[in-house]
Amino acid sequence: MSRYAAAEIEAKWQEAWDKANVFRAERSADKPKYYVLEMFPYPSGRIHMGHVRNYTMGDVIARHRLATGHNVLHPMGWDAFGMPAENAAMAIGGHPKEWTYGNIADMRAQMKPLGLSIDWTREFATCDPEYYGQQQALFLDFLEKGLVYRKNAVVNWDPVDMTVLANEQVIDGKGWRSGADVEKRELTQWFFKISDFSEELLEALDGLDNWPAKVRLMQENWIGKSRGIEIPFQRKDGGDPIVCYSTRPDTMRGASFIAISPEHPVSRALAEDNAELATFIAETRKMDTTEAAMEKAEKKGIETGITVQHPVYPDQTLPVWVGNFVLMDYGTGAVFGCPAHDQRDLDFARKYDLPVRNAFYMPGQEIEVENEALVPAKTEPVVFIDHFAGIKDVTSQDAIDNTIDYFEEHNLGKGQVKYRLRDWGLSRQRYWGCPIPVVHCDACGVVPEAKENLPVVLPDDVTFDVPGNPLDRHPTWRDCTCPKCGAAAKRETDTMDTFVDSSWYFARFTSPDAATPTNAEDAAYWMNVDQYIGGIEHAILHLLYSRFFARAMHICGHLPESAKEPFDALFTQGMVTHEIYQTRDANGRPVYHLPEDITDGKLADGTEVEIIPSAKMSKSKKNVVDPVSIISAYGADTARWFVLSDSPPERDVEWTASGAEAAFKHLSRVHRICAEIATSSDAASPEADEQLLREMHKAIHDVTGGVESFGFNAAIAKLYGFTNTLAKSKAGAAAKQQAAKTLAQLMSPMTPHLSEELWQTLGGEGMVIHAPWPVADEAMLKDDTVTLPIQINGKRRAEISVSPDMPKDEVEKLAMTQDAVIKALDGAQPKKVIVVPGRIVNVVI
RNA sequence: GCGGGCGUGAUGGAAUGGUAGACAUAUCGGACUUAAAAUCCGAAGGCCUUAGUGCCGUGUGGGUUCGAGUCCCACCGCCCGCACCA
Numbered sequence: 001m002s003r004y005a006a007a008e009i010e011a012k013w014q015e016a017w018d019k020a021n022v023f024r025a026e027r028s029a030d031k032p033k034y035y036v037l038e039m040f041p042y043p044s045g046r047i048h049m050g051h052v053r054n055y056t057m058g059d060v061i062a063r064h065r066l067a068t069g070h071n072v073l074h075p076m077g078w079d080a081f082g083m084p085a086e087n088a089a090m091a092i093g094g095h096p097k098e099w100t101y102g103n104i105a106d107m108r109a110q111m112k113p114l115g116l117s118i119d120w121t122r123e124f125a126t127c128d129p130e131y132y133g134q135q136q137a138l139f140l141d142f143l144e145k146g147l148v149y150r151k152n153a154v155v156n157w158d159p160v161d162m163t164v165l166a167n168e169q170v171i172d173g174k175g176w177r178s179g180a181d182v183e184k185r186e187l188t189q190w191f192f193k194i195s196d197f198s199e200e201l202l203e204a205l206d207g208l209d210n211w212p213a214k215v216r217l218m219q220e221n222w223i224g225k226s227r228g229i230e231i232p233f234q235r236k237d238g239g240d241p242i243v244c245y246s247t248r249p250d251t252m253r254g255a256s257f258i259a260i261s262p263e264h265p266v267s268r269a270l271a272e273d274n275a276e277l278a279t280f281i282a283e284t285r286k287m288d289t290t291e292a293a294m295e296k297a298e299k300k301g302i303e304t305g306i307t308v309q310h311p312v313y314p315d316q317t318l319p320v321w322v323g324n325f326v327l328m329d330y331g332t333g334a335v336f337g338c339p340a341h342d343q344r345d346l347d348f349a350r351k352y353d354l355p356v357r358n359a360f361y362m363p364g365q366e367i368e369v370e371n372e373a374l375v376p377a378k379t380e381p382v383v384f385i386d387h388f389a390g391i392k393d394v395t396s397q398d399a400i401d402n403t404i405d406y407f408e409e410h411n412l413g414k415g416q417v418k419y420r421l422r423d424w425g426l427s428r429q430r431y432w433g434c435p436i437p438v439v440h441c442d443a444c445g446v447v448p449e450a451k452e453n454l455p456v457v458l459p460d461d462v463t464f465d466v467p468g469n470p471l472d473r474h475p476t477w478r479d480c481t482c483p484k485c486g487a488a489a490k491r492e493t494d495t496m497d498t499f500v501d502s503s504w505y506f507a508r509f510t511s512p513d514a515a516t517p518t519n520a521e522d523a524a525y526w527m528n529v530d531q532y533i534g535g536i537e538h539a540i541l542h543l544l545y546s547r548f549f550a551r552a553m554h555i556c557g558h559l560p561e562s563a564k565e566p567f568d569a570l571f572t573q574g575m576v577t578h579e580i581y582q583t584r585d586a587n588g589r590p591v592y593h594l595p596e597d598i599t600d601g602k603l604a605d606g607t608e609v610e611i612i613p614s615a616k617m618s619k620s621k622k623n624v625v626d627p628v629s630i631i632s633a634y635g636a637d638t639a640r641w642f643v644l645s646d647s648p649p650e651r652d653v654e655w656t657a658s659g660a661e662a663a664f665k666h667l668s669r670v671h672r673i674c675a676e677i678a679t680s681s682d683a684a685s686p687e688a689d690e691q692l693l694r695e696m697h698k699a700i701h702d703v704t705g706g707v708e709s710f711g712f713n714a715a716i717a718k719l720y721g722f723t724n725t726l727a728k729s730k731a732g733a734a735a736k737q738q739a740a741k742t743l744a745q746l747m748s749p750m751t752p753h754l755s756e757e758l759w760q761t762l763g764g765e766g767m768v769i770h771a772p773w774p775v776a777d778e779a780m781l782k783d784d785t786v787t788l789p790i791q792i793n794g795k796r797r798a799e800i801s802v803s804p805d806m807p808k809d810e811v812e813k814l815a816m817t818q819d820a821v822i823k824a825l826d827g828a829q830p831k832k833v834i835v836v837p838g839r840i841v842n843v844v845i
Numbered sequence: 846g847c848g849g850g851c852g853u854g855a856u857g858g859a860a861u862g863g864u865a866g867a868c869a870u871a872u873c874g875g876a877c878u879u880a881a882a883a884u885c886c887g888a889a890g891g892c893c894u895u896a897g898u899g900c901c902g903u904g905u906g907g908g909u910u911c912g913a914g915u916c917c918c919a920c921c922g923c924c925c926g927c928a929c930c931a
Contacts, residue, residue, distance in 0.1 A: 042931050082931060155929075166929040214849055218926075221848050291927050295846035344846085421928090428929065498931070536925060539849080544928095646857045646869065652924085658870055659857075666869090669884090717859070717868035789864040794912045796864055797898060820898055834911055840863040844911045 004671035006635025006664075010753040014115055022066075022769055025073040025119045027525045034070035035526050036062045037506055039534030039542075040077045043125070044084065045103035047110045049655055050535075052627045053643040057573055057712065058533050059116045060644070060749040064707050066117065067748070067773035073526050075509040076111075076118045078104050078125035081132075081433045082498045083166065089464040096432040097460065100127055110628050114636045115752055122512045126501035131508065132434040133455025134517040135500065139437060140448050141556035147193050150446065153425050156289060157185035161467040164429040167290050177467070184285040189427035189494070190436060194548045198223055198419035201547055210569035212650075215539045222540050224420025229404050230332060231413035233258060233308035233318065242266060242308055242320060245331030245416065249407065250399035251338040253385060254359035256349065258308055259301060259323035261333040267322045270304055277302055277322060284324045299325045299348050311412045312388045323348065329422055343373040360384045363393065424545065426497045431462060431470045433495030441482035441489040450483040456491070469493055502542055503549035506532075506566060507559060518558045527563040536572040536650075543570070571710055574652040583607060625655050634664040637751035641667060644712040644750055666720065667754055670743070673727050674758045677740045684732030692731040695722060696739045697780035703746045704776065712750070719747060737762055742774050790815050791842040792824045800841075808835045815841045 017023065027033075038058035041051055055076075062074040078100075085096035104125055124131050142148045156165040160178035164185075169176045194201075202223045205216045229249050232241035242258055260267055262281040271278040280302045287297055301321040310316035318336070325344065326335055339349035339356040346369065349356055358374070360382040361367050367374065376382055378397040389406040391399050407413035427436065435456045437449040449456055459477040462470035471477060471493035482489040504517070510526040511519035534542075550566040553559040559566075583591050630639045642655075642663040699722040706715025726739050741762045748755035748768050759768035783804065788811065790798040797820040802811060812833050815821060821843055832844040 044931090079931070083929090084931080164929080168930045170929095218849050222927085224848095289929085292846075295927085297846090425929080430929090497929070499929095502931085536850080537931085538926095540926060541928065542931090648858080651851080651858090656857080656870070662870060665883095672884090713857095714859075714868085720868055787864080791863085791912070794863095794910095799864075823898090832911060834863090836863060840912085842863080842911050 004668040013756040031071040034065040035073040043103040063749040075122040080125040080127040129455045136437040154184040163467040191423040249403040251341040254338040254340040254357045255336040256355040257337040258320040261326040261328040263328035340369040346373045427494040439489040444484045532567040638664040680733040688730040689735035701776040
């Protein structure tokens with residue numbers, strides 16, 4: 001009997017699929033379409049287990065849909081622009097373009113052996129001029145519709161390398177290469193007007209029923225709609241009032257200071273003749289621009305000397321401070337501080353000895369705030385002290401509403417709805433990205449490039465021996481003529497954020513060769529993406545940007561109205577993790593070791609290694625397993641089977657050598673069992689046949705359910721069980737062959753090559769990929785008897801075996817005859833008996 | 846810091862509010878073998894001088910419920926995101 005020769009089987013069936021052109025997606029009216037998409041990879045050069053897991057999941061869905069009669073679109077491409085290519089060029093020389101296309105070729109070669117059901121004819125990379133040229137066309141359309149504009153924004157500036165740094169390149173406030181203190185610099189940059197869509201993007205979340213609730217919630221919080229109020233505070237020195245924005249005007253009575261942003265016009269004006277303040281503002285500008293860093297940084301302030309009047313209690317005077325924690329981007333760049341009811345304000349007040357005044361307290365306990373701010377939930381009732389709007393015992397939410405009304409009635413302020421969502425800055429001062437297609441003309445100003453001049457192609461003759469954007473120093477690339485007046489002009493040298501590239505690639509896959517960004521018929525037919533799969537790390541930005549882009553593309557006529565929400569269903573999968581093996585060098589610094597160098601917790605020379613629990617696979621920790629070596633050792637089906645087993649897809653899965661070995665052994669076993677069954681001539685056995693077929697229908701039911709609901713691990717557990725049943729069954733050859741063919745089919749989304757081989761061995765007709773998905777017979781799913789546990793006061797004490805249809809009162813009667821029940825009751829009547837048919841009986845005493 | 850998530854045997858994990866630990870790994874025992882590998886069969890959450898229809902047990906502490914791994918509150922730990930990483 002032949003062994004399970006994965007390499008041979010896999011090559012053979014991949015060729016057969018190619019020949020039959022099974023994965024080619026063409027529009028068709030006779031079948032329902034199904035578009036399944038996994039987030040496309042960045043071409044780093046090597047595929048990793050995370051890719052294998054992600055693409056295998058998508059492949060299971062795609063192959064299952066194929067088997068259920070759908071016209072499936074399952075494309076693949078490359079998110080190919082970005083910093084790593086430039087970093088590689090700087091570190092090892094070469095050109096980002098060569099590096100990137102070389103990596104794509106390598107990764108494609110590593111991916112193909114997985115046997116994914118991908119229509120490779122639709123493949124593209126975002127760095128192809130054919131793709132980014134259409135992206136430039138989109139940009140021009142957006143510009144025309146007022147969806148893009150220019151404004152000033154700050155960037156991280158490395159004063160030594162004379163270059164703009166990404167947040168990732170700023171480490172503890174210093175440039176990652178130069179180590180110099182990073183400064184902030186203001187540049188004129190392009191922005192997408194995503195904030196115009198705040199309300200729409202928020203409201204439409206409700207309709208995304210097939211998105212994880214957590215992602216919708218994260219997006220809701222990110223958009224951050226708040227109802228608040230703008231309150232002008234009159235300056236005692238007669239200057240323009242300082243307008244504060246607050247979402248908690250119910251705390252007004254406790255206001256004891258005003259804090260304004262260092263970038264606030266008042267701060268800037270004062271700094272001109274206040275050296276101390278100027279220094280403070282300069283210091284603040286050195287802070288990381290990330291929100292996380294701002295929030296974690298020590299809250300500092302400096303008093304301006306300006307005072308304002310409390311709008312409701314005119315005898316109260318509040319000092320105005322400049323605070324490093326106030327963001328100019330949000331609200332009005334000024335807030336009032338209420339230390340009693342806000343922890344940050346309280347810490348600030350304690351630090352600078354500012355007064356702490358309660359606005360309210362909890363009913364029944366009049367607490368003075370000490371070191372912990374009193375912040376009740378908005379729905380909790382509180383007692384207001386001396387409140388101007390005449391409210392006493394109400395919830396904070398009611399108090400907020402009343403206060404806003406009161407302020408509006410008395411002309412003291414204006415209710416305002418605000419969103420946290422900011423416009424999307426897309427300008428990047430880098431070479432390896434999509435050029436922004438505009439020119440700067442001395443006479444006409446900023447002029448969009450003419451569409452017939454697209455694509456604006458990146459020049460190849462650039463060098464990376466010095467930092468900064470090579471486009472800036474290119475001798476001729478910038479030179480162009482103004483599309484408006486024909487005079488000599490200069491190209492924009494900024495390129496687009498790589499998030500732009502990934503915000504519409506899903507639409508481009510519907511017609512990758514179209515001469516416009518999309519083809520209307522193809523987009524109408526294939527959109528939306530029926531199932532999108534990717535990492536939870538993209539829960540906010542990528543998905544929100546894509547939702548915005550779909551709307552903007554609709555406005556410009558590139559997508560139908562129905563594609564405004566481009567992803568019908570979203571699934572966020574977990575990572576592949578691995579243990580970390582570590583030893584220490586002479587200086588006590590950690591040294592990491594590759595898993596393949598470890599045997600029984602030891603290195604080849606016998607040195608014991610420290611085992612650190614599972615963590616995300618990363619090159620620096622060396623806890624990586626190369627899919628290529630796994631595939632050559634065991635085959636793609638084993639790798640696919642393993643990444644789907646054990647862990648639920650949304651959670652992390654730990655790669656273990658023993659697990660991979662076990663997956664291989666199992667597939668070998670299935671191969672062997674099926675080969676035996678194929679040649680078996682056992683006579684039929686009515687009882688055993690019936691039993692096997694019942695189990696087969698249960699397996700069809702459970703595996704189908706698992707595949708359709710992302711319960712791949714559960715589906716695989718069921719397949720293990722069914723394989724055992726089949727192996728032990730005393731059924732006749734015919735029943736066994738039927739069961740084995742079904743097993744091959746049920747496994748085919750996960751182990752497509754092996755399934756084809758088994759199907760052929762068992763005499764199945766054609767290829768399993770063309771066989772319709774089996775359907776479970778409902779009548780075969782019911783058991784004759786069920787075991788009901790009997791609980792007494794919630795603790796299991798006995799069990800009875802009954803027909804699933806036995807009426808409730810009969811089940812109760814039978815339960816009462818059980819020894820354990822009689823003993824526990826001791827002649828008394830039970831307080832209550834709960835019978836859940838088919839589930840449980842609980843006797844309450 | 847803020848927003849979101851997760852926490853179950855030695856390990857990965859299963860479990861529409863209804864028998865906690867399915868399935869798998871590692872481990873141990875047995876069969877087969879001259880031997881090993883492979884294969885097959887089986888044991889197994891913890892506790893106990895009472896081995897039971899016993900007690901305890903799903904990060905910690907409370908709560909709701911006839912019944913909680915599951916729902917609610919608080920805390921602890923870990924993970925993801927925080928707008929120029931992709």
